[in-house]
Amino acid sequence: MAGQTLYDKLWSRHFVDELDDGSSLIYIDRHLLHEVTSPQAFSGLKTNNRQPWRIGANIAVPDHAVPTRKRELGVAGIADRVARRQVETLTENCQHFGIPLIELEDVRQGIVHVVGPEQGLTLPGMTIVCGDSHTATHGAFATLAMGIGTSEVEHVLATQTLRTQKQKNMRVRFDGPMGLGVTPKDMILALIGRIGTAGGTGYAIEYSGDAIRDLSMEGRMTICNMSIEAGARAGMVAFDAVTEAFLRDRPHTPAGADLADAVEYWRSLHSDEDAVFDREEVFDLGKLVPQVTWGTSPEMVTGIDGSVPVPESLASPAERNSLTRALDYMGLTPGQSLKGVPVDKVFIGSCTNARIEDLRSVANLVRGQKVHRSIQQALIVPGSGLVGLQAEREGLDTIFRKAGFEWRSAGCSMCLGMNDDRLSSGERCVSTSNRNFEGRQGKGGRTHLASPVMAAAAALTGEITDVREL
Ligand SMILES: CC(C)[C@H](C(=O)O)[C@@H](O)C(=O)O
Ligand code: SF4
Numbered sequence: 001m002a003g004q005t006l007y008d009k010l011w012s013r014h015f016v017d018e019l020d021d022g023s024s025l026i027y028i029d030r031h032l033l034h035e036v037t038s039p040q041a042f043s044g045l046k047t048n049n050r051q052p053w054r055i056g057a058n059i060a061v062p063d064h065a066v067p068t069r070k071r072e073l074g075v076a077g078i079a080d081r082v083a084r085r086q087v088e089t090l091t092e093n094c095q096h097f098g099i100p101l102i103e104l105e106d107v108r109q110g111i112v113h114v115v116g117p118e119q120g121l122t123l124p125g126m127t128i129v130c131g132d133s134h135t136a137t138h139g140a141f142a143t144l145a146m147g148i149g150t151s152e153v154e155h156v157l158a159t160q161t162l163r164t165q166k167q168k169n170m171r172v173r174f175d176g177p178m179g180l181g182v183t184p185k186d187m188i189l190a191l192i193g194r195i196g197t198a199g200g201t202g203y204a205i206e207y208s209g210d211a212i213r214d215l216s217m218e219g220r221m222t223i224c225n226m227s228i229e230a231g232a233r234a235g236m237v238a239f240d241a242v243t244e245a246f247l248r249d250r251p252h253t254p255a256g257a258d259l260a261d262a263v264e265y266w267r268s269l270h271s272d273e274d275a276v277f278d279r280e281e282v283f284d285l286g287k288l289v290p291q292v293t294w295g296t297s298p299e300m301v302t303g304i305d306g307s308v309p310v311p312e313s314l315a316s317p318a319e320r321n322s323l324t325r326a327l328d329y330m331g332l333t334p335g336q337s338l339k340g341v342p343v344d345k346v347f348i349g350s351c352t353n354a355r356i357e358d359l360r361s362v363a364n365l366v367r368g369q370k371v372h373r374s375i376q377q378a379l380i381v382p383g384s385g386l387v388g389l390q391a392e393r394e395g396l397d398t399i400f401r402k403a404g405f406e407w408r409s410a411g412c413s414m415c416l417g418m419n420d421d422r423l424s425s426g427e428r429c430v431s432t433s434n435r436n437f438e439g440r441q442g443k444g445g446r447t448h449l450a451s452p453v454m455a456a457a458a459a460l461t462g463e464i465t466d467v468r469e470l
Helices: 006-012 039-047 071-077 081-097 112-118 133-141 150-159 184-195 217-230 241-247 256-266 317-330 356-366 385-393 396-403 452-461
Strands: 015-018 024-027 030-033 058-060 127-130 144-147 161-164 168-175 203-208 234-236 279-284 291-293 301-303 345-348 377-380 428-431 446-449
Touching (some): 006 234, 071 081, 112 385, 133 241, 150 161, 184 217, 203 217, 345 356, 356 396, 385 396, 428 452
Parallel strands (some): 127 144, 203 234, 345 428
Antiparallel strands (some): 015 024
């Protein structure tokens, strides 16, 4: 019998039962909650007079609707009525059911996918779910982590299991050293550019190769985070010494003899040598250049030396139409080179790129420099209060402020238009987030996805810039 993939191991160790319709029931170890996708799930429990099956498996944190300014005001400081109600409802529901909550005023508050790993709540070998599509982030820790919908949130709360379909196995191998100015964000954008936003549909992706082994946990999380943008619900990386070092001494990581036992088990969390994958993709990183999106889907991406595609070059009328529509929305001309496109705003943040390493890389670039006078707003939003605190201890906030960036409190912020940080219609933004859909950062806003250093470079020059030339 062929060996098992990491995904197969995680799956079989959590498999509970096969259901009549061919789907499976799997056990869930960790359930993360936030204010947007939990209210109806909690109402459902109340209506049916049910209690959460295992309270301690859950942890909640508000992140999407929170303001990134004036946090000392707490929930009362949320100006938008709907946003305030969402955060209040999360608090009430957590109190009602006894679910642990990290509140707005807590220094540990932040984007749920940054908080989980930071607190050691995300541990190798776990199945992890959250009513949020970027849950795949946690797969960087050799977990099976998937986004779920609100009705599934209720199901998980009530039964600690998830009804789901077994996926096929895809391995993406990244080989070779990365060039200057190339980051994990460029790796995942290039993958999405190659296989498309539906390329990973039906697969669980395992990222491997020496380039992945050489990455920090922060970098691995950036890559796993965008698995969903490649169509896959789950993305993962094998456990190794880097994973272990990151988790040591975190509040919820086991300690002492328990840690030794855990590590022994965690060492089994890799694909066997002879495991068979249904699909494989191989990337030679020597050829990779910094990436930037030009359209309204993450697959509409090119190297910074590239240009906007020309509709006439496409054979199918449907593809021509969708390209023309994307270019109209983005205010770009066919064939135009991306370098030099003027930018209005810059956003450095989100669960893709708001961890300490991201902030350090930006600080190294902007130290002693100034945000270009044509930039209306350049925001830097840490992924969690603790990331923010660490950055402040290192003096990064001073570097950012001196350069003309706004340094904010943790939250999803301008990644999506659910809080005060938004684009206005027609505004163009280089953003380190993960989605460039129409209206994503505010109605009519134009998003170019890129790495933190590419976003910082745009802030300094006022236009889309090749960071390698600074
Ligand atoms: C609001 C939430 C349900 C959503 C998601 O599932 O991903 C958001 O986090 C996003 O990034 O679009
Ligand atoms: S930072 Fe963006 S992508 Fe991540 S959870 Fe928040 S809204 Fe979703």
